[in-house]
Amino acid sequence: MWISRDLEKSWSQAASLPVKILRGVRQCGKSALLQKLGGDSRQHITLDDLQTRRTAEEDPALFFEQYPWPLIIDEVQYAPRLFPEIKKRIDDLRRARPQSEKVLSRSPLWLTGSNQILLDQRVRESLAGRAGYFSLHTLSVAELQNGLEGFSVKECFLKGGWPELYVTPSLSPVEYLNNYLLSYLEKDIVMSAGILKVSAFEKALGLLGARVSTLLNASEIAAHVGVQATTVQEWLGLLERNQIVFLLPGYFHNLSKRLIKSPRLYFLD
Template sequence: MIPRDISRAIREALGEYPVVSLTGARQTGKSTLLRSMLPDWTYLSLEDPDLRALARDDPRDFLARHARHVILDEAQRVPELFSYLQTVVDQTGDAGQFVVSGSQNYLLLEQVSQSLAGRVALVTMAPLTRAELLAARPGDLSAPEKGARLLDAVRNDRWAWVLYGGYPRLYDYGVHPARYFADYVRTYVDRDVREELRVLKLAEFERFMGLCAARAGELINYSALASDAGVDVKTAKSWISALSASNILFELRPYSSNANARLVKSPKLYFMDTGLLCHLLGIDDTEALAAYAKRGNVFENAVIAEYAKCVQSSRGRLHASFYRTSGRDEEIDLVIERGLTPFAAFEVKSSATYNSKFFKNVSSVGEALDIPPERRGVIYNGDQVMVGGTRGLLITPDQIPDVVDESIFG
């Protein structure tokens, strides 16, 4: 298994709360990580129909038999268990009693928030970050010969990183990306969308995912999206919420200020994994990605998603936005905030060749937001890194972890 940075956040949470809730998109490696981290704990998957029946028929006895150091996987399958779980953890109040995990995040979080408020730490697990892929070794993989080829590709070519994304099984077993993502979408639509969300228009929903992919890195226009998908605006908003709750995509809010009424009000749409994004766009090799008219949007998505994943891995919250005026005369892709105050700002460029013009927007917006040069910069697809320049930072996606922990700011 490729080591995951979020392991530290999970261990910290286990030392602070009776229950830790681990959610995330399907196949991000939640079960594998928990079983690897906590080998002495009892692992119970409530996907097992027999275990599920026992938990439903007699939840009190079920928890009496499994009262401490228990991993309850796919726990949302037995929602009635959570009220009894509250009683069990309150008997001692000790930290580190249970981990509940699942892929239907919206269902699991609903139960957690209702029954375990104040007793549970919420941790979200995303696909692999680029930093984790760069640190991975062939010995971490179940099928090293196959998986190592993909690892080498993403290390040596950032467009390959964008194309393949970060779902662990791709690298662990060297699964062909086109087959993997076709199966992934089919499983997600059939299990989560049909069974759990009760969506009946499955073909329309899958087409809707493709339409969202075509708009990655753009402002969300619900009316246009609904029209193209052949559904009403209410349905489009509901489906966006479902995809967000599944950690398939996320929204980045616009920066707002009472001092500037010209700032846009609509959020931007991003996918948490660009491998899935490229699949939905019908892009299956780096040549097709290089020829894609909106490849800059896809690279921007990869960078913003990498930042979001690194924040999640540190158990943080995404206090970030983008800056754009209504006329698009001033625009930057990422504003990092401390509370309500802008702290750092970055523009994303997909070019591998440095151009001094890259700094134009981030310099003017940075000055307007009172962000000093040492905390503003450009994230681009080249190899040259400049820290401490008078205009700001010039970095690559490889330095994003240093942005998250703020070490790059000196």
């Protein structure tokens, strides 16, 4: 079953830089989308595979000899040594113009990443001016309405927009989301950001979930979980950059008030 994504058209029509990067949380459909758009013309590699990741880290040049462009690489942030090699190869192609113009115009390298903090750091260091960013979220209501027969608003409330819950209807949404919290947040947020007070972080997540759409009060959350308000603000920054939550600022005609008044917090799905 395939549910068309709104991003498909803009991805194909976007002005082509040598690298296209698709950001989004785990399991929102990044890999499936790029495989569909790339078809049989692009090999698909994932760095979730430890052996492939090891090859990419130990010998980036050999990695690209084994997996020539055009190429899709999933979870590219796990192999930071790939980025300087990508930069080198792009610069070599640019120097070889006009012979390489056609290759570069087709964006020969498509990358995905679920950990925005690590990914942004790698891109800033090596691929500035060479890569275009795109963001993919979980399925929207419009995508579900257009792609599912017998679309149910109630089902959408229970499952959100997580593709796997629609592809595999027998999956329990509660079990799936609980496992997602344990695996994704601990793997991609807690470990990579070096969060030490894991239990306090998890408790803060629960409190934030119970306060969706209310005015954000970091000091109150901090008092309940036993950390400083600045720590909660840092956690919120991590969640926001990784597209887990977003902060909706208040609307005031006075711009200064918009900037200083407390925002409302929402989870993206």
